[in-house]
Amino acid sequence: MRQFPLEMHHMAPGRVVEWRLRSSAAEAADTGDPVGRKASFNQDKHFTVAEESRAADDPVASWVAVTFEVTGLLDEQALAQSLLSFVQRHEVLRCAFRRLAGEVACEPYDPAGLTLEPRQVGTFETSGLLREFLVERFKRSIDTLSWPLFIMGAVEREDSATVYLAFDHIVCDGMSMPIVAREVSTRYEALCRGEGVELPPAPSYLDFAEEQRRRYLSIDPSDERLGYWKAFMGQAGEFFPRFPLDLGVEEGQMYPIVNEASTLLDAAEAEVFEKTCLAADGKPFMGVLASVAVCLREAGGPGVYRGLMPVSERGRDTWAHSVGWFVNTLPIEFDASPGRDFAQVMASVRAGFSEMMSHLDVPFVRAWQLLAPEEFAARSWPYPVNFFSYIDMRKCPGAERHDEWRPTTHVWSARANGACSWFQRDRDGMHMNSIYVDTPAARRTMGDFQEALRLTVQEIARSGGFRRPIALTTPRRPLQTPLDVAAFARRG
Template sequence: MHDIATVYAALARGRRPDLPEVGSYLGYSREQRRRYREMDADDGRLDHWKGFMARNGDFFPPFPLDLGLEPGRLYPTVNELDPLLSADGTEALEARCRKAEGRLFMGLLAAVGVSLRKEGGPDVYRGLMPVNERGRGSYAHTMGWFVNTMPVEFSVAEGQGLDETMAGVSAALDEMWRHVDVPFVKAWSLLAPEHFSLRTWPFAVNFFSYLDFRKVPGARHHTPWRARKHIWSSRTNGICFWLHRNDAGLHMNAIYADTPEARRTKAALGRTLVRTLENMAHHGTF
């Protein structure tokens, strides 16, 4: 959005656009592919994934609630955007997360895990989480998939307080970061080759994602530019939801299979997540 608006404004005035030099995503990808070309399934760098698989029972952590899906079938999608907290509420939640020696995204991850457990999910949250590989150097403005995906797990047992849960999230993320150098697609191809040829993930997968759009280039102009987030998929065999923050507050965009059970499950989870976030922000509890 920033690049398009900057180029348009410059050309409309007859000037040459002034944008920073960017690195090559193709070059980045080739170097990553070269670096891991010789990795095999016995490589010690995969031990973190193997441990996760042993506890999880599969390479992919399943979404733990009923969506009413038939195995092997893809469904038309529902695409919904829901507000979760106002700007003031999000700031209050962020302050509470800092008090627990954490960051906002850690509190959101804890809230999602607790909300899933409240809706009938397990006492241990296991999910996949995208990890930014872009950095702040020559790739900061480059178009490309600078994202790794890593497993994360922590306790969300009933009766566990906010501070204790946040400490578990922090420890889980520290462990994740120690093993983040292995590309997700390489681990997938070596440890779950039976799924690797599929066009989609094999079943509904538990997935957590958060973005703060206030931090991207040009964010101060998003409102006058009427910037919009676009997420779309025609068919799915599960559910994905992306949490994001902007100047208006905290929101959830969800794409999920269009079944009666999935609609009920997503609506109930959304309501529980809002209550959990409000409790965290204003009362320091779940």
Template sequence: MRQFPLETLRVAPGRLVEWRLRSPDARQAPDGGPGSARRASSNQDKHFTSAEQSRGSDDQVASWVAVTFELSGPLDRTALEAALLAFVRRHEVLRCAFQRLAGDLSCASYPPENLALDTAELGEFTTTEAVRSFLADRFRATIDTLGWPLFTMGAVVRDASSTVYLAFDHIVCDGVSMPNVVHDIARAYTAALDGREPELPPTGSYLDFADTQRRRFLALTAEDAGLDHWRAYTERAGAFFPPFPLDLGVEPGRMYPIVNEACTLLDAAGAAAFDQVCRDAGGKPFMGVMAALARSLREAGGPEVYRALMPVSERGDGPWRHAVGWFVNTMPIEFPVTPGTDLPELMAHVKAAFTEMIRHVDVPFVRAWELLAPEHFAAPAWPYPVNFFSYIDMRRCPGADHHEVWRPTTHVWSSRANGACLWFQRDDEGLHMNVIHVDTPQARRTMTGLEQILSRTVLEISGTVVARRPSVSTLATLGTLRQQAGVAPVGAAR
């Protein structure tokens, strides 16, 4: 399972059918009476507030997370509709509505038994390009943080197979939710075909998780010992947010259109060798990827201390493992990248930094931001380009043993940005990278150079000679721009 731009999805043409969650009667409020509304999480509150602040501005903040997967054979629409409705009923966050109560963001859910689906026939699409273009436009038009529902569902239907797609506002999900989406719907669809109830593991409600977390940290102050790690980091770094260490050619306070690209860094054999080298060096594969990136940034002109924000899953192995929601905290990590340091020593630095980071992972990032960097908190985006690193091993996700059949893919999109974000995914086919960065001439040059250095670095660490694959994505428009600028596209075969 990989993450790459929707515009490069290999989807066969077909007839598009969409299902939209039907809003209950306008006179009926979400579930429960007085006091039943729960507090939104810190992530959700900040996301919702940013959407409110940017609405109507030139730099409107918008984003979505999408997933696709395959169903073989002629589509049984009744079975798929049953699976989709069961999925929405299973995950409470998908049927909740947000509202301001005394300035605070709260949410309450509609009763599952009152929900239904409306079907829309969107027409026949005869080319892959037409399908991809339509879906990208459709997601941008229908996913609205301030609207309801906060997701859309559909399928590209063909005689012998169908591609199911779902797109969500970030406020109701994270990247690790996407494998759960595929697992739940695909399992429920198979069960519906067999005329039985799906056998799915129990799951908790993100609304309960969010409410508990939010109330726990309401009384936190800037002097609280729980923020010692953030304060010490900020003092050493000189700033709350770790800046992206290379030039992207951005102006302060300005947002830009994005470039969304992806490539395969290592194929299956190369990734397996890389994983083993990392373990032999005393670390885990994700630590090796971070070490490789830190070394690459240093070679490209970055500092001798690697600093980044790293999303950390809050799911654990309990009731949240199979849930849909935004179970992500974001933490600062830092370690030295001294020239000449060998891999075991660098890995030891990464491991020590990660261990120290995890000791302080409880305090929500947004709450720390509000208390320790209040001068930036009111803004709808981070104040400048921030160094951001994410890694997911898709082989450990629920349903991973069926990914070869379901062929799931994940896609992220954002309307504007002021920096760069890097996501790494490990699956059975190798190690992959998806990058979203600002669309400036300097950023294109910088990110092209970084990807080339990183590609060489992971190959050197793995100790393998692997033929590089072309990038999964270099959008046609970007390719044209780069040709005009005389710059090779990120991920080009070499």
């Protein structure tokens, strides 16, 4: 399972059917639970930005989506039942958000009052036309301020189908996507066999949000738990670590995005890379982060890496199978100065990561609100921010069936003012997906950076260390070649 732009997904053409979620309470103008629940810090900020953007006639939009494959002729009734059961199981998916007494309320609808309304969209004769339809469908249909907050559908063929679900970020995170694929696929297969299915417990994200607010809503800027953030901000007082390379952006401006993906290491190279990292007393994500730091430095960045890193708050058991936005974001800092070899930079990464993980307490949005209130009031991060994310998809729920289901994740944002990169490891290798501003400078900068990074991790896999200087001696690999996921499934 990997993440790449939807525009790169080469789905076989077919007939598209969608299911729209309906609620008897919503249609009766019932506000749901009269007591109501409160949104999490992440959700509150996300919803507030959407409100303010709409009021300023400057809408922002984003979505996260998952697709997966079904073998054989699709049983529409079984899939519809599986999708409905999935929504009923996860309370956050049944929620409508609204402003209530200054706070964002999260009102869950009764699962018994939910139904799915099928809609035959039409038949698409080519993969290109299908892809164009889905890209526009996701962009136009996902709205933070409108319920429901996701869409569900399938592309049907005589011998297979591609199921798709696209969500507003307010109800899920990237780690929710493997859960979606596993639950819907597992229940669908059981229904087709006429059997029941027992899924592991999935506590409500609303309970997580409630506990988070109870613990952190009352803290103030003097709270000692903010000490790690304050130390990171230092004398400069900057809450956000800057992306250190030139992207050609103007302060306060937002830009259309480039969304591209490439493979850094194939399966065999990724295995060797992992062994090299373990031999240096580190983990693969540390090796990738060390490589990123060195490439940024050699492109003109500082010797000390400073960036933001998202961390899952699911834990090992409690929330492992729950859908929601279980992400905290923390700063990390380590030494990658010239003259340090791979083992030395890895030791710095390990120490920086250990220090970061010992300060998980305060939610990112709450720290942002308390320590940078002027920037918190804005609708976006203030300038290009250094951001690194890594997920080993082989460890996700249902990974043992990924060869059959071929799940894929896709993210999109309407505009940006910087760059974000996500790295994924799956059975096919190590991959990178980047979203960044569409400026000439950013295209040059990110193109050179991505190629340098690919050469660096390959060199680590070959020789166990960095090569200096990193020379772009080979042509850049094409980034936008459509990926035939179904072909990958047939390959095995």
